[in-house]
Amino acid sequence: MKELTRRVYEAIKLDPLASQQSLADRLQMSRESVAGHIMQLTRHGYILGKGYLLAEQHTFVVIGGANVDINGHSHKALQAYDSNPGTINQSPGGVGRNIAENLARLGEKVHLIAPIGEDQRGNWLIEQTRLCGVETLHILRHESLPTGSYLSINDEDGQLQAAIADMRIIDALDENKLKTKQAILQSAYRIIVDANLPSNTIDWLAQQTFDTNWIADAVSATKAPRLRPILSQLTLLKANQDEARAILACTETDPKKLAQDLLTTGVKSVLLSLGSQGVLYADSENCLQKNCHPSQPISDSGAGDALLAGFLSASQQNQKLDQALSFALACAAMTLESPFANNPELTIQNVTQWIASL
Structure with missing residues (x-):
């Protein structure tokens, strides 16, 4: 950043609502x-919008899916082609949003860039996301x-048995929409991008x-290959073994070999x-x-999302690799024990106490 530009930036930090003329007078420069x-x-x-909203340091921007999760959990062994007693919960979801x-x-x-409909369900989803601390200013509303x-349907052990995803709206998140978010x-x-x-x-x-660290979540074996064009730019890729095989178009079963093959990309x-x-x-x-x-799993929905978030958070805390992986796995385990x-x-303090209680 050039010296004069830095002086303007520092003046804006002191008074983000100042007019251009008042900044010019203060700095003895022309408007x-x-x-x-x-x-x-x-x-x-460095500036994100009107009113001189300044960029924050160490900010995550997540680009991906946001949706409403409706989860059914059977109380007993799941019977196909029949009504099963259980519980049904609605909660915010979507890999990127999670x-x-x-x-x-x-x-x-963290800022979220995701497409959400202009409907009541969308209003609820944005409000729930905002309440948990995510900046929702950059969410994109779709009018139609x-x-x-x-x-999703989970069995009595919390294992996913079937699911239907209506994610048509994610296809609306094209380059033209993202170009409006260049500043952030x-x-x-x-x-962080997800393969949705x-x-x-x-x-x-x-x-x-962009001068940034790229991170990607492979989401599913079907969608993971979409990440191939961006692999060489990724600082970190999170995937399971099926997703890794899909990216590599291989049948490798050794996890270490899979990981090494991904590194070669x-x-x-x-x-x-x-x-x-x-x-x-x-x-x-x-x-x-x-x-x-x-752990005592209730539902496996979102566990992988918590794993990635936990690892990134632990890295921010400068934890050693073994500790970071332990922290990430604890985040996943705590999510497994939640119906949502x-x-x-999920807080740093609670995760740390959860690990200490083992």
């Missing part, structure tokens, strides 16, 4: 010169498509030159979920597997 520096600050992501909520609950600054919905994307410390995004949108993101580090066997982390210098913590895709009790 036109101040306007030019403000344009540069906006273009490079990651954002978990990060916010763990104390991180409904807010995304995810309907430019200012982001880390950008359309292939063309991921292609566009891969072509951008240009990914800097891999967080490979092994389900009930825990998690494996690999980068150019490390390859460490960590077993799951013991996001455990409302």
Whole structure:
């Protein structure tokens, strides 16, 4: 940043609502010169919008799906083609939104960019997301498509048996929509994308030159291959074994070999979920597997999202790799023990106490 531009930036920090003329008078510059520096600050992501909203340091921006989860949990062994006694819960969901909520609950600054319908369900979803600490200013409302919905059925052990996802609205999140969010994307410390995004949108993101750390969640074996164009730019890829095989178009069954093969695509580090066997982390210098913590699962919805958020939060806390993986697995376990895709009790203090109680 040039010296004059920095002076304007520092003046705005002291008085974000100041007019261009008052800034010019204070700095003994012309109003036109101040306007030019403000344009540069906006273009490079230091200023995010009207009123001189300043970019925050170490901010996460999550781009992905946001939907309403409707989860049915059978009380007894699930009987196909029949009505099963159980409980039904509605909660906020969507991979990108879930990651954002978990990060916010763990104390991180996070903005969500996601398409949501202009309907009552969408209003409820935005309010619930805002209440958990996520910045919802950059959510994109769609006037005709409904807010995304995810309907899941879990057995008596909390294992997913079937699901239907109405995520048509995610296809509306194209490059033209994201171009309106250039300032927040430019200012982001880390950008997290999920593979729910359309292939063309991921292609566009891969072509951008934002000075940021890219992170991706592979979401599912069907959608994971969409991430191929952006793999070489990723600081971290989170995937399970099926998703990794789909990305690599292979049948490899050795987790360590899978992780190493992902690294050869240009990914800097891999967080490979092994389900009930825990998690494996690999980068150019490390390859460490960590077993799951013991837990009493109620629902496995959102556990992978909590795993990624927990690992990122632990990294922000500068925890050692073994500790970071333990923290991430604890976030996943606490989510497994919740009927919701996001455990409302997820905080750094609670996770730390949960680990200490083992």
